[in-house]
Amino acid sequence: SFTGENFASRMKALLPAHVFKMIEDIGAIADSEKVAVYLVGGMVRDLLLGLPNVDLDLVVEGNGIAFGTKLAKELTGRIYCHEKFGTANLFLNNGLKIDIATARTEYYEFPAALPTVENGSLKQDLYRRDFTINAMAIGLNHHNWGQLIDFFCGCSDLRRKLIRILYNLSFVEDPTRIIRSIRFEKRYDFTIEEDTLRFAQKAIEQNFLERVSANRLKEEFVLILKEKNMIAIFKRLKEMDIWSRILPELELTPGILHFLEHVTEDSSQLTSLLGPVDPGLLTLLLLCHQADEKRVAANIERFQWSKKYNLVLMKTAHEKKKIHAMLQGKDVPISKIDLLFRDLSNETILYFYIVSPDPEQKKIINYLRLRKERIPVVSGKDLKMLGIKPGPVYREILEMLRTARLDGIVQSRAEEISLIKNYLTKEEML
Numbered sequence: 001s002f003t004g005e006n007f008a009s010r011m012k013a014l015l016p017a018h019v020f021k022m023i024e025d026i027g028a029i030a031d032s033e034k035v036a037v038y039l040v041g042g043m044v045r046d047l048l049l050g051l052p053n054v055d056l057d058l059v060v061e062g063n064g065i066a067f068g069t070k071l072a073k074e075l076t077g078r079i080y081c082h083e084k085f086g087t088a089n090l091f092l093n094n095g096l097k098i099d100i101a102t103a104r105t106e107y108y109e110f111p112a113a114l115p116t117v118e119n120g121s122l123k124q125d126l127y128r129r130d131f132t133i134n135a136m137a138i139g140l141n142h143h144n145w146g147q148l149i150d151f152f153c154g155c156s157d158l159r160r161k162l163i164r165i166l167y168n169l170s171f172v173e174d175p176t177r178i179i180r181s182i183r184f185e186k187r188y189d190f191t192i193e194e195d196t197l198r199f200a201q202k203a204i205e206q207n208f209l210e211r212v213s214a215n216r217l218k219e220e221f222v223l224i225l226k227e228k229n230m231i232a233i234f235k236r237l238k239e240m241d242i243w244s245r246i247l248p249e250l251e252l253t254p255g256i257l258h259f260l261e262h263v264t265e266d267s268s269q270l271t272s273l274l275g276p277v278d279p280g281l282l283t284l285l286l287l288c289h290q291a292d293e294k295r296v297a298a299n300i301e302r303f304q305w306s307k308k309y310n311l312v313l314m315k316t317a318h319e320k321k322k323i324h325a326m327l328q329g330k331d332v333p334i335s336k337i338d339l340l341f342r343d344l345s346n347e348t349i350l351y352f353y354i355v356s357p358d359p360e361q362k363k364i365i366n367y368l369r370l371r372k373e374r375i376p377v378v379s380g381k382d383l384k385m386l387g388i389k390p391g392p393v394y395r396e397i398l399e400m401l402r403t404a405r406l407d408g409i410v411q412s413r414a415e416e417i418s419l420i421k422n423y424l425t426k427e428e429m430l
């Protein structure tokens with residue numbers, strides 16, 4: 001089942017020049033090393049869809065690790081091998097990543113024939129993969145350069161916009177594929193094929209997702225956070241009764257979905273005042289909206305997000321009540337808001353903005369504006385010039401200046417200096 005089209009020109013048109021050149025080099029190295037090498041997986045799928053994708057996935061018929069080692073040397077990069085699985089991950093100095101898998105040539109099955117001619121081991125490797133659209137290959141050796149190899153009608157499923165497993169036990173063997181199927185469905189606006197959907201539902205009902213390690217679930221979840229159609233994926237996960245199995249601590253309520261849907265328009269008002277925001281962390285903060293500290297802690301315990309994520313999630317959960325109460329207060333001085341807000345991450349501030357009613361949103365915006373405008377001009381250096389002996393008093397003075405500036409008590413250098421003098425005479429009198 002080979003199609004006639006040669007994909008070399010398509011690769012050349014779609015891929016950045018240095019990536020295409022590298023694929024040509026890989027083909028040449030494969031020839032000189034006398035192994036059959038194929039481009040597989042996501043890149044082939046995306047090439048057929050006309051989408052750029054620079055993550056290289058290779059299958060080697062022969063010794064994948066030896067070939068990877070050769071590539072690391074020729075293309076300059078670092079290699080991480082998993083001997084047990086015959087796989088290797090290459091991190092090239094130019095920033096590109098290459099995953100390599102070994103398709104074991106099973107000579108005992110082909111005592112006479114050359115397995116490479118039959119593509120026997122490649123076919124087996126592809127058959128063990130997740131979906132037909134991800135199980136196509138493109139030959140990289142000279143004799144089959146650019147040739148699409150499509151054993152399982154992946155091309156036809158792409159055209160029909162279908163996500164289809166290759167064998168009935170696929171979801172049982174790897175339940176994370178249930179989550180992947182939804183990610184691809186929403187990314188490409190495809191449909192999960194009827195039988196595939198039934199197998200997925202059955203695996204869900206039979207609690208196969210509960211067997212997956214927290215770390216693998218986290219990896220899948222992080223991939224979803226990067227998807228453009230993340231919210232559609234969330235909704236589908238909930239609809240298929242998957243959400244509560246993978247994120248039992250964080251309930252996906254209609255309210256939270258509403259916040260998520262309005263993140264972009266809400267943040268546009270704040271980004272110039274706030275600076276960079278990590279969208280993944282913001283999403284997690286919103287997902288924690290209904291969860292109390294105990295639940296957030298349980299989620300962190302299970303998923304072990306990054307150090308920064310863990311800290312921000314816990315701190316936000318911890319300060320939530322205090323901050324809402326403060327924002328609801330009447331005539332709260334800016335310096336009071338600052339006391340709670342100065343140590344909050346940009347993501348946390350944006351989170352409070354998104355979930356707060358209009359009057360509180362106005363207070364947050366006003367605070368962020370003033371925080372930028374009302375900055376003391378007198379610095380530590382100036383204090384030295386004023387003849388003040390360096391010590392802990394510097395911190396006290398600078399802190400006092402910040403407060404006075406924020407609340408509009410001093411508005412010029414002269415006023416700052418007189419405030420300092422006033423403060424010091426009071427100190428002396430004590």
Ligand code: CTP
Pocket residue numbers: 040041042043055057128129130131134135174176177180
């Ligand atoms: N794969 C699989 N089962 C999984 C994960 C991956 O069979 N649970 C196979 C698929 O053939 C997939 C390839 O490994 O195409 C590479 O995996 P990955 O890089 O995770 O996925 P991509 O298909 O490249 O998807 P993405 O565009 O999200 O990177």
